Amino acid sequence: MAELTTPAPQQQQREQRAAAAQRAVFFWHGWSALMIAPVLLVLVVTGCAYLFDREFDQWWQQDAYQVKPQGTAATLAQQQDYLRQQYPDWSINRVMLAQAPTQAVRWQLTAPDAVHLIYLDPYRLAVQADIDPTTQPMAIMRRLHAVLIAGTTGAYIVEWMSCWTLFLLLTGGWLWWPKHWRLAGVLVPRKRGDGRVHWRDWHAVLALVSSFALAFLVLSGMPWSTFWGQQFAKLGRDFSPEWHWVTPSPNFHLPDTVKSRAVDPHHEHLAQSATDSAQVHVTGGNGSWVTQQYPAPQPAHLQHSELHGLTSEPQQPDISKAEPYLTRLALETYGPGVRIFYPATEKDVFKINYIPDKAEGQQTLYIDPANGELLDDIGWQRYSALAKVVEWGTMTHLGRQYGVWNQWLNLLFCLLVLTALIAGLTLWWRRRKPGRWLPALQSSDNLPWGLKLSLLLLVMLFPLLVLSLFAFVLLRFWQNRSWLH
DSSP states (O other): OOOOOOOHHHHHHHHHHHHHHHHHHHHHHHHHHHHHHHHHHHHHHHHHHHTTHHHHHHHHTHHHHBOOOOSOOOOHHHHHHHHHHHOTTOEEEEEEOOSSTTBOEEEEEEOSSOEEEEEEETTTTEEEEEEOGGGSHHHHHHHHHHHTTSHHHHHHHHHHHHHHHHHHHHHHHHHHOOSSOOSBTTTBOOOOSOHHHHHHHHHHHHHHHHHHHHHHHHHHHGGGSSSHHHHHHHHHHHHTTTTGGGOSSOSSOOOTTSOBOOSOTTHHHHHHGGGHHHHTTSTTTTOOHHHHTSOOBOOHHHHHHHHHTOOOOOOOOOGGGTGGGGGGSOHHHHOOOEEEEOOSSTTOOEEEEEOOSSGGGOEEEEEOTTTOOEEEEEEGGGSOHHHHHHHHHHHHHTTOTTTHHHHHHHHHHHHHHHHHHHHHHHHHHHHOOTTOSSOOOOTTOOOOHHHHHHHHHHHHHOGGGHHHHHHHHHHHHHHHTTTTO
């Protein structure tokens, strides 16, 4: 019987289609990497530093942090009264409780012309230091990581490049997938003197090892992004309570006696951000993602005044109304991480925000500043399923959920990403042809259907990726005009 063979024309067409797909994927991977690389370098480097922000701050401000325990520490109310005597024209924004008995309590105050972070010795009632939180090295590092020190524009750029990184990983995975499985060159770099092979292997293998971690870091950071994060939260609120598991707010209904501020669900967040420059000093300065997306309850005295059309003279909030509720926090189980936010206006309430390293210990309490009534207590058990995933992802992203191992593993993955990125840029520089910055792409070269569908799905999930498609159209237009040749 004659042996069946594939006709030569069909085999040639398959090879041509495969080569066209290879060129298309290589082009998309190359120009995406060049577009993303500057931002990704900044995010990875600052992320490495961000993992050790508390350690660095305590070292950098060690003279301000360290106190000698002697006798009984002053209560928060006594510390508050002392600061108001020392700075009568300043207003208190928040207090960050000490991480240990040998550390100072940090109070954030707003003066007419600046924001101050006061390190207060609670044993001697003495000011250890008065610093500008916006000029500290780690505060600058955090702003670089979040917004590239470019405000809202920088935040959008970070979000856009972060989303586009996901497609970069998909195209990289397609290029890495071997025709023949073997150890060398696939899972381990080959020992060859050829420069391009050397850099290709190091880029491919390190990127493979770190790709899942990088994808996790991107996805776990998205709920805090400027555009997608807000739409994500809004989607959860719109589908609640029917789809209660997707809502970003805790899965419960406020008691009838507690009137929520429904006019502007972001009022609380905006009030805390009134001095935006100071927000960056404390990690997670706006509280948990859950409580940010849920409107704070309104003080009972304000509800009564609005009901009867009464007005009252504004009074300075007294932390003694909130301090007794600190006993409700599981500090012995989950460790430190308490901040108390003062009411920004007469319509606001005290907020005790407990963010320990483990997400399961998170708890937020709202206290009426007039009568000390507990308005609400939001803990892990009242988080929706989605909210639990978001908060777990956030604390793992920060390297805190699983202790020091989480911290050092995140650092390792960041260093692997950094090395893979440098190897990839070196490979691009060695492979580029004279007069060309990007690989050649013919008009008939198309992405494989799998990558096309993946790109479509990513654009649907992350609408800012439309900007990447627009950039691609512009790039092809310029290439057709031979501007890049």
